[in-house]
Amino acid sequence: MRNFTVIISFSLSLTTNLSAQTKDTLRTDTSRPRIRDLKEVVVESRPPIRMKGDTVEYNAAQYKTRENAVVEDLLRKLPGVKVDQTGNITAQGEKVARVLIDGKEFFGNDPAIATKNLPADMVAKVQVLDKMSDQEEFTGIDDGDKVKTINIVTKKNSKKGYFGNISAGIGPDGKYDAGLNINIFAGEQQLSLLFKANNINKSGFSASELIRMLSANPELFNNLPATAIAELSKMKGVRINSDDPAEKAQLARPTGINNTQYGGVNYNNDWGDALKLRSSYFYNRFTSRNSYNYDRHYLLPDTAYNYLQNGISLQENNNHRGNAALDIKLDRYNSLKISPAINHNTSVLKSNRSYLSYTADHALLLNQGEQVLNSNNTNTNAMADILFRHRFSRPGRTLSLTVTPGYLRLENDGLNIARNEYYNLGTRDSINQQTRGHSDNYTLNNNLVYTEQLSKHTALRLTEQFNISQGDYEQLAYNINHDDGAYNVLDNRYSDVYNSVVTRNIADVAVAGRYKKFIYTLGLSVENSGLKGSSDYKTYRLSGNYNTFLPHLYARYRFSKSSQLTLNYNSNAVLPGLNQLRPLEDISDPLYIRKGNPDLQQAVNHDLMLAYLSNNIYSNIFTNVQLRISVIRNQFTDYYTIDSAGRQLISPINANGYFSGSLHAERSVPFGGGGSSLTFGAELSYNRYPGYFNAIADKIRQWGITPDINFNYYPISDLSMTIRGNASWNDRHSAANSGTSQQYWFLNYGLDLMANLPWKLHGDAGIECYTSTGLSGAYNNTVALLNTGLSREINRQLSLRLEAHDLLNQNKSFNRLARNGYTEDRQNNVLGRYYMLSLICKLRHFAKNNHSTLK
Template sequence: MRSFLLLAMLCLAVTTLTAQKISVKGHLVDTLNAPMPSATILLLNPKDSSLVNFKVTDAKGFFEIKNLAINVYLVKVMYIGFKTYLQKIEAEPNSTEIDLGKIKMQPANNELEAIEIEADRAPVTVKRDTIEFNAGSFKTKENAVVEDLLKKLPGVEVDSEGNIRAQGEQVQKITVDEKEFFGTDPKLATRNLPAEAVNKVQLFDTKSDQAAFSGIDDGKRLKTINLELKEEKRKGAFGTFKGGVGTDDRFQVQASVNKFSKTKQFSFLGMANNVNELGFSITDYMNFTGGSQQLMRGGPIRIEVNNGNQDGVPLDFGNRANGIMSTYAGGLNFNNEFNSKTEVRGSYFFNYLDHNTNQTTVRENFLPDGAFRFNQSSAHYNANINHRANVILDHKFDSANSLKLTTTITYNETETNSRSISNNLNEENIVTNGSERLSLAKGINVTLNTSLLWRHRFARKGRTLSANLQYGLTSADRNGKLDARNTYYEQQQPTDVINQVNEQQNMANNYSSTVSYTEPLGNRKYLEANYTFRQALNEVDREVYDLNNGEENFNAQLSNKYNSNYQYHRPGLNFRIVRSNYNFLIGGSFQLTNLSGEMELQDADISRSFQNVLPALRFNYDFSSTKHLIFNYETSVQEPSIQQLQPVLDNSDPLNLYVGNAKLRPAYSQVWRLMYTTFNPAKLVNFFASVNLDYTTNAITNAQYIDEQLVRTSTPVNVENNMNFSSNFNLGFPLEKLKSRLDFSVNFSNQKTIAVLNDLQNEIYQYVMGGVARYNFTYKEVFNLDLSADLSRQLLQYQFDQPNQTFTNLTYVAQATLSFLQNFQFGANFEYLTYENKATNFNPKIPLLNLSLSKLMLRDNKGELRFSVNNMLDEAMGVSQTATINYLEQQTTNSLGRYFTISFIYSLNKQLNPMGRVPRGNAIRMRR
């Protein structure tokens, strides 16, 4: 595979270097000879005004466009507030350079009457703190979605789950025309909106609501992407319809219809398929069913380090969910600005998931005095129905007062059915115990969260008062059945038969209020005082009954009735300095926490009280609009959950038990973050670096106890401390001679955790070093090639007598699209994954290949007929590997094998796009 990558890049280099090249350069100044940075320089073909290349002037107003074929060009220079500059150029014989010298830009005539202008758009522009990408300058395949477009943008990464990172930071919010789209699920926008509907992709850091209201920059940032639609898409409905059928009864149907205007938005989404494709997040489903265990990746391997407290660092590869999943979903989204003062936004979304998996598990357990092996074969069925709705009302009474009401309601109904056969074998490979288990569960979970935010701005600038009231309600009912037979061979004990039913009701009410007051001290210095009160009332009623000859006998040991009152008071004070290029904050808060709980069946009380000082320090420095330095120091308290505090036995897996701990203390976390980001729009070079340190005292982890019968019991305990150091570096730049782009990322982390095994504390050290290299080559509208290599090497070292674990994972990806005969397109996606575990000689190699052939048809290419073969090499199995403090687990799961599909895609109102019939980058006409 390495030879293939080198050969591909060598061939591209040879073909592009065979012809003589020239360069065009110049110096842009205004009428006073002052340099003009960040001006847009377009190089056009004079025959049809198509875009050949572009540059942005540097800080001193200079530009240079290199590696151009000898030809006649039209130079076009644009700068806001100045007249457009045009000049036709042609290289002299035997010349390698065209020097335009000093170009003086003339101020524009700001007349108010309507005029017709011709506007060209540069691929990238910078507007203060916003980086703006012209979507039409980044080639995507026909009928691509926004996610495909984002993958093409410099400095933006999209993983196989659809999670987005921009300039090294996680993108947490996506808006459409600056309005929310289906609430807070970004995948509903990126995986359902067509890429061709987007005019611009704007990347920026959103300030907090409090900063936006008060005008005082508090240094808090939320990485945000706004999708600005094309003007013509706001004048009529647009969308996409897709339908397809395949072998093995595979099918896929999807529809997206949108009607937008400047003040109104309306969208409908619908989808149904049984090919494991999702266009939304499935958090509720994963929370109920166990998440990572139920949805491990197909084909590739999941390698996870987990010390029992679910804070491990997973290395996740691949883009297919395991098992066989059927999906049915649909929803509506609306935004309406009634007037300049009142706006209402809302959405409703429904989804149904049907998921079947078959798994085989082999677990090597390491003990201080020996080892044993656990084997299991299991089958799981999970079905989930989810409804969620949200409404936001934003009203401005006047320039000084505003009110914002936000309400979210979710309804989640889940059914699970799990069957398994398992046993444990000692070091002599003799079976010591075995279990056959059937577990059934049905549950309904309803949540309501609402908040009311009132804000007042005083006459003196910087003096503000705000109050936020919040209420949350959670109601959960779950019924289950457990039928298990446990046999213990070495102890000569009789077979243990468990036949139980259980019912559980949870009711939680949460109330909180926050009041914040800011006072200007002069010279852009501010003092902020805040106070937060929160109260959480919880009631848990779990009843377990043993079934015997058709009779139900109450099991008091496994049952529990628990109620708790968790409340805290947190006053705080911050001092802030705000300057044009930096802001600084130092402050803190004091949190007084009280927890009172009563376990009725055990006649026991749980009453705890905690006090914590929470200091904070933040410093942001802006070298320019595209260069930022950020340092944060923050502290927080992680309170024990209700489930962790209840000392009640959970025997849903008889060989792996769980019991809570009423003596848990809260964990205290200190986090240091140092980040530097820069983006050069003139050269399309992006760089990001971050260094992070997390240090947690009184960390909560799951202690494990393994008895003579090899039955594992887990319970949460406090340990002295856990530490995690991580760093990440990203660099991306174009290769102009190759008409290509390279992106690199390097990461390193060192994590130390303390785990408890049979009352002995042990330290585990995890070292991870890895990196990703990506290469992209695009030849006009004809050919696109993406190559990537992903390397991760992981070392686990243990304090007690257990062999170290070393994992090396390599993932190669090659994606290509070829357009030919005008309306035909061929696509290929090949992934080759290799993994190595030196301790167990586990070294699988997994190839995944998808191919497609499509033909565009109908007027304006509105239709597409596509034939696809998925998983052509028929790798119908997923593999995962998990390493923890005392065991190594390898698991295989069924997955979709090879299948063929034929589908038809129709783009609604594609003809509204005036760029649809001309090459990308051509001029468009507009009025202002």
């Protein structure tokens, strides 16, 4: 359907018999017109999806959501957009890293805070775009350095006033869910207040800002102490990829029983173009209790055995984070942007587990043991981006400088008690040790960029980066003194005091061109990196110096306003972390002892993406195809040495042979009217990576096929139906041990119904099913989660909602990890059936518009 606007103007001519006095008044008052203009009425009809430049725009009114839904519920309805169980968003095949509200940040860079808390009925449009970096927007040179972004455009009447919800819900067995969300908009000012608390596994946030910062700086992250990385990896919502590139085929359910409280304030304001402010403070606290059973199968070229473990873990985490961005336009040629951020996190973890290993035929028990771990960790991270931009009078000539100082402080205190028995060796050992440590890491990153317009269609960009990171670390291990029961016997074997200095210097030359429908940026970087580490305590010295050529290319051809082809190639170097280099053993898990490798070299990644995007605005057909290829030279991988008792000594090495490729395609077509649509797609993936076990080199190959379908159907105005389903097939082979090939399926499918009923009732029901095949016997099953809810409007502000979750009481958590040398089937405890009765108060007050809009 084409977009059209009809403007209807009414004119009314007044003709009647007037008195003489009135006629005289009209003759003298010439300013009073005899024609009366009525208010303008605008009638608009918009297609469900349309392209605006590089932006895909969805008309939210075409996608129905249940009463009191949040933005996340709306996103699940949009073709080409997927939201997983933890709130991670994928759009056009790429992970969404930012969610904006009317172009402004909302509580920093955590997309889940906006999507899980803002009401869906305040949304007019959802825009999906590749947002340029500040540097790209300033220079106008498009080099593919973009972030997949969703911009929530609020309704016109939401620009001035306030809106939000206050809710309180209770259920049997002490279940509760309460919250307050108030948003005050006044033109360019936005103020949002948020507080929520529940014990039904709802989370309003995803990964913490600390992990986001560390992940963006590999040198800083890799130089954290091993114990710090281990503890950070246990934080809720955080996933840290290991050096092992094995693809993870899994079907994850929310695990554990969690109690969450979070809240904060967000304030944005634009004082014209001269001054813009973005600021927020966010706090979250959660406690979690998780019980688990893990069944690991080692299928190595020279041996095969099983490893089982089960246990209970308790965790409490408190996190404070604040960030701001002040954008100052000094004059027509100069601007300054200052973006400070601070994050403070404390966590307490207590775990108790038992484990055992036995031969693959279950005939011989190799070892068994038990372990108690307690840890307390505190980390404080502060940083600031200071960006100065100068535009010369000559068009295309610019200069910008970014300076980013940073500081990270970590403190940890841990207790490790373990007892182990090795039946093959006829020996026993035990650990009763306390570790105390702290580290201070200082960073300074500098980036200088100069651009020059060479011709009408060509520009030059010169970049110079210099980054330095300096860290001081202390990790001391104390064994128990059996005489007085105190931990005061220093264990030199697992203690260390060391420091590190990491430098990186990058010079880049790039040429950018724009010719009608075709744009490109072609460049080459020369990187010199250095790493030094030393320990007087352990008397070792580490050093490495690397010179690398890193080409990059970005090109885009636009066939029409609604279709384009994009090519993006990047390469980057990754230094080994100090913990990967230090020749020190980590015995936090007595059966899996890790030790660094001083001979480790840097790795170089090459990534290629070819994407085709089309959106026919007349037929409402959306098509997205992406090819991704990744190759790593000198990849970091683990070398395993396994003894007869089942203990493993693991050390990182460099290896070649890593290749990863995927082809993703999806298409959305309209179905009938009223915004109904059918989206279907599939992904084909192939991964190859090396493995090293007991001096035997292996090549692991894994194929995956993932079809999916999503059908949104609106047969009548008061009824909506969504049918969805996806499947993941994995086929894993070992070149050195062909008898260990594995094939398994994960399936996820469901149906949602929503209806407006008589007497101001709104009903919704849904069933979500999970099926696994090809796993261990106890893990192959089908789980059906049946949820239902009924809402009743009391008045325009108040409504009651009764809901039931997991009516069949079948909820289970199971998944499979496929890693280097083993597969592991996992099962965790989860929240079962519960009921909730909630009172919801809608807050809505907006200034009236001068125009009426009919859609």
